[in-house]
Amino acid sequence: MGNNAISLNSIEKKFQQKQVIAPLSLEIPKGELIGLLGPSGCGKTTLIKMIMGMIKPDNGSIQVLNYTVPHKQLLTDIGYMAQSDALYLDLTGEENLHFFAKLYRLSKKEREERVNYAASLVHLTDDLNRKVLNYSGGMKRRLSLAIALIQNPKLLILDEPTVGIDPVLKKEIWQELIRLKNDEHKTILVTTHAMDEAERCDQLAMLRNGHIIAHGTPHDLKAHYQAKDFDEVFLKAGGEAL
Amino acid sequence: MRIGAIVTRIMQQMIRDKRTLALLFFAPLLVLSLMYFVFNSNEPDMTVVVSNGSASIIEKLEAADFHVIEKNDFSIADLKEEKYDGWLAFHQTQLKLTLLNDDPSTAKALKMKLSQVLQPEQSAMMKLKTEYVFGDENTAIFDIFSPMLTGFFVFFFVFLITGIALLKERTSGTLERLLATPIKRSEIVAGYMLGYGLFAFIQTAIIVLFGVYVLDIVHVGSIWLVLLINIIVALVSLSLGALLSSFAASEFQMMQFIPLVIVPQIFFSGIFPLDNMVEWLQNIGRIMPLYYAADALNGVMYKGYSFSEILVDLVILACFALVFITLNIISLKKYRSL
Numbered sequence: 085m086g087n088n089a090i091s092l093n094s095i096e097k098k099f100q101q102k103q104v105i106a107p108l109s110l111e112i113p114k115g116e117l118i119g120l121l122g123p124s125g126c127g128k129t130t131l132i133k134m135i136m137g138m139i140k141p142d143n144g145s146i147q148v149l150n151y152t153v154p155h156k157q158l159l160t161d162i163g164y165m166a167q168s169d170a171l172y173l174d175l176t177g178e179e180n181l182h183f184f185a186k187l188y189r190l191s192k193k194e195r196e197e198r199v200n201y202a203a204s205l206v207h208l209t210d211d212l213n214r215k216v217l218n219y220s221g222g223m224k225r226r227l228s229l230a231i232a233l234i235q236n237p238k239l240l241i242l243d244e245p246t247v248g249i250d251p252v253l254k255k256e257i258w259q260e261l262i263r264l265k266n267d268e269h270k271t272i273l274v275t276t277h278a279m280d281e282a283e284r285c286d287q288l289a290m291l292r293n294g295h296i297i298a299h300g301t302p303h304d305l306k307a308h309y310q311a312k313d314f315d316e317v318f319l320k321a322g323g324e325a326l
Numbered sequence: 327m328r329i330g331a332i333v334t335r336i337m338q339q340m341i342r343d344k345r346t347l348a349l350l351f352f353a354p355l356l357v358l359s360l361m362y363f364v365f366n367s368n369e370p371d372m373t374v375v376v377s378n379g380s381a382s383i384i385e386k387l388e389a390a391d392f393h394v395i396e397k398n399d400f401s402i403a404d405l406k407e408e409k410y411d412g413w414l415a416f417h418q419t420q421l422k423l424t425l426l427n428d429d430p431s432t433a434k435a436l437k438m439k440l441s442q443v444l445q446p447e448q449s450a451m452m453k454l455k456t457e458y459v460f461g462d463e464n465t466a467i468f469d470i471f472s473p474m475l476t477g478f479f480v481f482f483f484v485f486l487i488t489g490i491a492l493l494k495e496r497t498s499g500t501l502e503r504l505l506a507t508p509i510k511r512s513e514i515v516a517g518y519m520l521g522y523g524l525f526a527f528i529q530t531a532i533i534v535l536f537g538v539y540v541l542d543i544v545h546v547g548s549i550w551l552v553l554l555i556n557i558i559v560a561l562v563s564l565s566l567g568a569l570l571s572s573f574a575a576s577e578f579q580m581m582q583f584i585p586l587v588i589v590p591q592i593f594f595s596g597i598f599p600l601d602n603m604v605e606w607l608q609n610i611g612r613i614m615p616l617y618y619a620a621d622a623l624n625g626v627m628y629k630g631y632s633f634s635e636i637l638v639d640l641v642i643l644a645c646f647a648l649v650f651i652t653l654n655i656i657s658l659k660k661y662r663s664l
Contacts, residue, residue: 136506138662154663159508170503174339186331187507231503 088147089114089239089271090135095144097130097294104130106294107144112273112287117265119285120275121318127294128275129167132243135273136164149239160188163237167244169224171216177203177227178212181234188235202230205260207253221248229257240264240272246281258284279314290321297321328509332517333524336491340525350487350525354479354533361475362541372436375400378416383444390443406459412436420455427458472543473552473627474595474620476533480556481563481616482588484526489567489580492518496571505662515654519564526560546630552623555636558643559619565650566615572657591616615646 090112097105104127112118122128133139135146137154146153149161171180181202185195203209206226216224225248232240240261246254258281264270265286274285282288283302290298290305298305298321302314309320340347373393376384377400387394395410402424405413411432413424423440427433437456444454495501504514534552537543545552570587574580594611611617622639625631 138502138506140663156508159506162506164503164506166499166503166506168499170499172335172339172500173498174342175335179335179338183331183335184507186334187328187504187509189327 087113089116089149090273091147092131092135093145093147095134095141095146097127097134097139097141104294105134105141108294108296109144110289110296110299112271114271115265115269116286117261117272117274117284119282119288120273120291121277121279121282121288121314122275122291123277126291128291129243131291132241132273132275135241136162160235161238163232163235163240165228165232165240165242165245167247169228171224171227171231173217174215176213176215177208177219177223180216180227181212181230184231185234190235198234198236202233205233206230206257222250222253225249226253226257238270240270242272242274244275244277246276246278279318282314290318292321328513329517329520332514333521336518336521337524339491340521346487347525350483350529351532354483354529355536358472358475358479358533358537359541362472362543372412372432372439373410374436374440375405375410375413376416377413379414380416383416386443387440390439392439392443402459412440414440423454423456425456425458433458472537472541473545473623474616476537476552477556477559477619477623478592478595478616479533480526480530480559481591481619483529484522484560484563485567485588486580486584487525487567488518488522488564489571489574489583490577491522492568493571493574493577493580497576501658502661505658511655511658511662514658515565515568515651518568519561519651522564523557523561526564527557530556530560543627545627547626547632551626551631551633551636555619555622555626555640555643558640558647559615561647562615562619562643562650565647565654569650569654569657572660590614595620615643618642618646 088111090110092108092110094107094109095105096103096107120128120131130139134141135148135153137146137158140154148155148158151158172183175183178199181199182195185198190198200209203212206229208223208226208230211219211223216227219227225245229242229245232242246257249257261272261274262284265272274281276282285302288298288300288302288305289296298308298317300308305317305321306312306314309317311317311320371393372391373395374387375395375397376387377396377398379387379396384394384396397404400413400415402413405424405426409426409428411426415422415424421444423437425433425437441454492501495504501514505511530553534549534556538545538549538552566587570583571580574583590610591614594614595616618639622631622636622643625636625639
């Protein structure tokens with residue numbers, strides 16, 4: 085347990101009779117970059133919200149960073165990027181960043197530092213004084229990512245972080261995620277349905293209809309399913325479980 | 327400090343949204359002014375028929391800007407037919423004034439002006455007897471319901487603006503994002519109350535000062551009490567708007583609360599007289615915040631009540647706010663169990 089950033093113990097969730105998460109267990113070790121793969125509607129976001137403590141599982145228990153979910157401290161330790169950009173459009177990028185930084189009770193000096201750091205990380209420094217209303221889709225995504233990093237959290241949970249971001253920036257963001265993992269020993273959980281991103285993860289968990297249908301390193305999974313790429317892994321694994 | 331963060335953010339957003347600010351601050355003044363002119367139309371040309379009046383009286387009346395018609399053979403039926411504003415008939419011992427009163431404010435003004443003109447004679451030699459063709463002498467309008475109007479405008483505009491602002495926060499996902507930070511649910515609600523409360527306060531001050539000093543609506547009591555009542559009304563409306571926004575899925579659905587929540591309150595708050603209504607129906611008003619607000623405002627502005635006389639109303643209003651605020655904090659559990 086001590087080495088796991090997240091452990092899910094046979095958790096289950098139904099929404100109006102519909103089984104969204106079948107009883108599933110998953111251990112995510114500290115300091116790794118984990119990809120949660122699956123088609124739209126497979127329960128990725130529900131799973132993430134349960135890890136955050138925003139949705140209560142019907143059964144089972146969740147431990148995150150040695151706290152039992154829900155726990156207030158966890159909300160400081162987790163940097164969260166939602167699937168939809170939850171930004172204040174009538175404020176500037178900088179005002180958005182400062183607003184969230186204040187919610188984590190950062191001192192004024194820390195706030196300046198973190199805002200500058202996070203903004204430069206996602207290449208938004210020059211656009212900080214513009215209203216978010218005038219941002220492009222990709223810029224909004226980047227700002228959401230910067231907000232997730234603002235309080236320097238131990239665990240990053242990013243729900244489809246690279247949707248709508250161009251390939252160059254996507255590559256840079258992944259490089260930064262890997263740097264955060266290697267140099268700052270952060271645990272990162274990323275959901276995606278882009279198979280090229282899956283390759284870069286240390287571990288992958290494939291989710292389908294609320295079940296984890298496969299779990300392992302990208303290399304293991306490919307070997308196991310004798311597949312050339314992840315599209316194939318996904319199709320084969322999916323076919324097997326169904 | 328987290329509350330402060332929300333307050334600052336709301337202020338930044340509001341100041342940038344010029345149209346909403348204009349709606350909040352100037353729309354009430356516009357509507358209030360319109361109602362003032364509609365119900366309190368400035369002394370129009372007033373036509374008075376005089377029967378058996380002496381030359382000096384007629385001269386005096388004409389000097390006071392009355393349009394005088396001398397006719398000794400006149401009747402109430404004629405008055406109705408010709409739509410003159412009044413008929414002043416001199417008899418041996420008494421003076422009989424018949425007012426058409428199709429517009430209470432004209433009738434009132436006419437009577438007032440006439441009694442000023444006739445002051446010396448009237449008190450000395452004869453009594454003035456007034457009769458009305460339509461209605462009676464109690465048909466003054468704006469004076470009585472203008473205090474309630476100030477409370478109503480505060481309630482309506484604050485309700486609409488906070489309701490829609492919070493709805494936007496719910497539908498855009500920022501509220502959920504907010505709850506993914508360690509902020510307490512009560513801090514969010516407090517931030518909202520303070521942030522929008524500040525604008526509601528400015529709005530209240532503008533409406534009250536405009537009403538009292540520009541439109542010159544009656545205020546016998548303390549203007550500070552009027553402000554105090556309206557601030558509590560704003561809090562009730564803030565918290566109710568925020569609460570109801572969780573039952574609306576869109577701005578349009580938020581607007582649908584107006585006929586459900588706002589309009590019945592107007593009917594029952596006393597702007598329209600309730601005396602003739604069945605008692606059980608009258609009691610419905612007692613579950614509505616504006617009923618107490620109107621009672622307190624009317625008390626202070628029209629009857630000159632003191633703080634202790636409106637305390638019960640204030641306490642009940644504060645209870646409404648407290649209940650709504652608590653329900654708001656609980657309703658946020660929908661987004662985060664903690």
